[in-house]
Amino acid sequence: MKITLFIPCFIDQFYPEVGVSVVKVLEKLGHEVEYPAGQTCCGQPAFNSGLWAEAREVAAHALDVFEGADVIVTPSGSCGAMMRVFYPKLFEGTPRHQQACRLAAKVYEFSEFLVKKLGVTDIGASFSGRATFHDGCHGLREMGIRDEPRQLLKNVRGLELVELDPPEVCCGFGGTFAVKYPMISSAMGESKCEAVVATGADYLISLDSSCLMHIQGLLEKQGRKVRCLHLAEVLAANL
Amino acid sequence: MSTSAQIFRQNATRWAGDVEHRHRIEKALRGYEIKRDEYKGRFQSWAEARRAAAAVKFEVINHLDKYLEQFVKNIEARGAKVFWASDAREAREYILQVARDNKAQFIIKSKSMTTEEIHLNEALQEAGFEVFESDLGEFIVQLREEPPYHIVFPAMHLTRGQISDVFQKKLQAEPVQDPEALTMIARRLMRQKFCRADMGISGVNFGVAETGMISITENEGNARLTTALPRIHVAVMGIEKLVRSMDDLALFLPMLATAGAGQHLTCYNTLYGGPRLAGESDGPVQFHLVLLDNGRTRILADSEQRDALHCIRCGACLNVCPIFRNIGGHAYGVTYQGPIGSVITPHLRGLLEYKHLPFASSLCGACTETCPVGIDLAHHLLQNRRNAVAQKPPLLDKILFFGFKLLMKKPWLYRFGMGMARLLQPLHELIKGTALDPMRPWTKTRQTPKFARKSFRAWWQARNPQS
Numbered sequence: 001m002k003i004t005l006f007i008p009c010f011i012d013q014f015y016p017e018v019g020v021s022v023v024k025v026l027e028k029l030g031h032e033v034e035y036p037a038g039q040t041c042c043g044q045p046a047f048n049s050g051l052w053a054e055a056r057e058v059a060a061h062a063l064d065v066f067e068g069a070d071v072i073v074t075p076s077g078s079c080g081a082m083m084r085v086f087y088p089k090l091f092e093g094t095p096r097h098q099q100a101c102r103l104a105a106k107v108y109e110f111s112e113f114l115v116k117k118l119g120v121t122d123i124g125a126s127f128s129g130r131a132t133f134h135d136g137c138h139g140l141r142e143m144g145i146r147d148e149p150r151q152l153l154k155n156v157r158g159l160e161l162v163e164l165d166p167p168e169v170c171c172g173f174g175g176t177f178a179v180k181y182p183m184i185s186s187a188m189g190e191s192k193c194e195a196v197v198a199t200g201a202d203y204l205i206s207l208d209s210s211c212l213m214h215i216q217g218l219l220e221k222q223g224r225k226v227r228c229l230h231l232a233e234v235l236a237a238n239l
Numbered sequence: 240m241s242t243s244a245q246i247f248r249q250n251a252t253r254w255a256g257d258v259e260h261r262h263r264i265e266k267a268l269r270g271y272e273i274k275r276d277e278y279k280g281r282f283q284s285w286a287e288a289r290r291a292a293a294a295v296k297f298e299v300i301n302h303l304d305k306y307l308e309q310f311v312k313n314i315e316a317r318g319a320k321v322f323w324a325s326d327a328r329e330a331r332e333y334i335l336q337v338a339r340d341n342k343a344q345f346i347i348k349s350k351s352m353t354t355e356e357i358h359l360n361e362a363l364q365e366a367g368f369e370v371f372e373s374d375l376g377e378f379i380v381q382l383r384e385e386p387p388y389h390i391v392f393p394a395m396h397l398t399r400g401q402i403s404d405v406f407q408k409k410l411q412a413e414p415v416q417d418p419e420a421l422t423m424i425a426r427r428l429m430r431q432k433f434c435r436a437d438m439g440i441s442g443v444n445f446g447v448a449e450t451g452m453i454s455i456t457e458n459e460g461n462a463r464l465t466t467a468l469p470r471i472h473v474a475v476m477g478i479e480k481l482v483r484s485m486d487d488l489a490l491f492l493p494m495l496a497t498a499g500a501g502q503h504l505t506c507y508n509t510l511y512g513g514p515r516l517a518g519e520s521d522g523p524v525q526f527h528l529v530l531l532d533n534g535r536t537r538i539l540a541d542s543e544q545r546d547a548l549h550c551i552r553c554g555a556c557l558n559v560c561p562i563f564r565n566i567g568g569h570a571y572g573v574t575y576q577g578p579i580g581s582v583i584t585p586h587l588r589g590l591l592e593y594k595h596l597p598f599a600s601s602l603c604g605a606c607t608e609t610c611p612v613g614i615d616l617a618h619h620l621l622q623n624r625r626n627a628v629a630q631k632p633p634l635l636d637k638i639l640f641f642g643f644k645l646l647m648k649k650p651w652l653y654r655f656g657m658g659m660a661r662l663l664q665p666l667h668e669l670i671k672g673t674a675l676d677p678m679r680p681w682t683k684t685r686q687t688p689k690f691a692r693k694s695f696r697a698w699w700q701a702r703n704p705q706s
Contacts (some may be wrong), residue, residue, distance in 0.1 A: 014694035050624030141604035174601025217685030
């Protein structure tokens with residue numbers, strides 16, 4: 001299968017190893033991967049800030065860049081939700097609505113793609129350590145991804161997976177919310193950090209580098225040793 | 240920034256920093272979650288019940304004119320006086336007039352957020368009436384001269400010690416901290432008040448159109464006394480609080496109790512159909528029903544957000560909201576806290592004055608997921624943001640996102656911009672955390688991520704030079 005990658009802007013710039021890991025995993029499974037060089041951002045920051053006209057212009061660029069793709073895989077539940085759930089809303093009543101709906105139907109989050117589309121739950125990965133998992137809210141509630149990453153992680157040799165308590169609570173990142181209301185965002189993040197530390201895990205794994213950027217930032221400031229990793233990095237650790 | 244927004248920011252920042260408060264609310268709501276899930280499990284299918292409830296509300300709200308007429312015709316036929324209040328002022332004035340006409344002096348109330356919305360207590364007290372809240376939580380916050388902290392649990396933010404303190408200070412009560420002893424103090428006082436009151440004011444949980452009755456849900460029995468003992472009963476009801484039939488009510492009562500309080504059913508569920516009829520031995524002599532619009536028809540006119548009128552005020556969205564759980568109910572500074580409040584307050588009180596509420600959300604969607612009547616709360620927050628920006632574009636955001644748009648539409652400019660940012664990051668280290676730092680809202684509590692030495696696209700290009 002020819003797979004078109006969408007590597008979100010902040011992964012491209014801050015966490016390229018996540019993108020590299022995605023490529024390694026997909027290629028290991030025997031698929032051809034392409035990366036349209038014209039891609040930039042999905043437009044979510046403008047959309048969430050209420051500036052839909054600006055978001056539409058950025059999203060229109062993405063619609064054009066990915067027009068020819070068969071399937072689009074992105075290592076982010078948040079950007080994936082933007083394309084799948086919110087593009088059709090964003091373009092409602094505009095000439096590009098059909099194009100947006102077509103693209104929405106082709107978008108997969110990385111773990112969802114592996115499990116649901118490819119039917120793969122064990123890619124032969126090994127990674128030693130105790131880890132816990134953070135559900136990014138957009139992946140969880142907008143895209144409905146709950147079991148897929150857990151199925152993949154359970155099959156990683158040497159990895160001990162402990163669930164967070166409470167599970168499925170927002171980490172407080174929320175895009176521009178993190179800087180518009182930094183104290184609320186940080187308070188929410190502190191609760192998340194407490195839950196992470198309580199598991200005794202060495203690693204916090206997630207489908208969203210954006211949540212991890214926020215949580216890692218807090219953990220480091222608190223002098224905690226827990227390391228945040230994207231699921232793809234864990235799956236590609238021995239590749 | 241609007242005045243409400245400034246106050247909100249100050250309060251939210253203060254409460255968010257109160258770790259003790261956070262843990263207390265967290266503990267209380269974890270208890271609620273366990274009970275809620277237990278009672279959800281008693282439904283044959285909670286998911287089906289939600290769908291059915293949403294369908295009932297969809298039908299009622301989309302034919303509100305028809306059901307309101309049916310409801311009013313039926314309740315008037317039994318002697319109730321119905322007053323249509325287009326806003327809070329009209330509602331207050333009508334109720335004041337009823338009190339004056341009947342020479343009422345002492346007014347007792349059962350829990351009602353709608354009366355909070357129209358600031359009824361203040362109006363009655365200013366006019367010289369004595370007003371007494373009979374719901375235990377409401378009674379406590381009234382003594383503390385605070386608004387309710389939560390639409391269902393008005394005093395959930397208080398410790399036993401704080402309740403004991405206010406009882407000692409305001410009621411000269413003995414210094415006890417045992418919940419039962421504290422309740423007995425309130426009960427002794429309340430029983431006297433119930434006997435004295437000449438007017439009782441209640442809210443309404445559901446209006447049943449086919450029978451023309453109002454349904455009130457409670458756990459303390461105080462609403463029954465409020466509505467039955469005084470000679471006048473005034474019920475205040477938002478126009479959206481209708482269901483079609485008793486069959487609908489059979490679905491909604493357990494849903495409200497489960498979602499709202501983690502109960503199978505609340506202890507008392509009572510239907511009231513009007514004043515005492517000829518030959519009946521008890522009940523109020525007069526029964527007034529105030530039907531309140533106060534901005535609800537504006538939501539009705541908004542086809543995108545009309546489902547916000549499905550709300551049964553169960554408070555479930557507050558309980559799961561991580562923002563609410565961190566800043567608490569008082570930080571909002573409005574009657575309806577949490578996600579539903581951030582959706583409807585801009586409609587009820589003005590979008591530009593209250594647009595900060597929809598923006599103060601991480602859009603996690605826990606509210607939408609939990610809502611028993613299927614209101615798309617998280618997406619309505621996004622729509623409120625969009626509508627606020629359309630009404631009055633915020634200058635700073637406009638400038639920032641103009642730049643963002645340019646950068647993201649032109650891949651070469653994106654590459655160039657990111658390259659520049661990478662070069663400038665070492666300079667940011669010099670000012671990080673100082674007053675000059677534009678990233679201070681982030682860096683104050685969090686480390687900043689570092690630009691990678693080589694971006695993903697650079698890695699890809701090096702690997703696939705022909706692409």
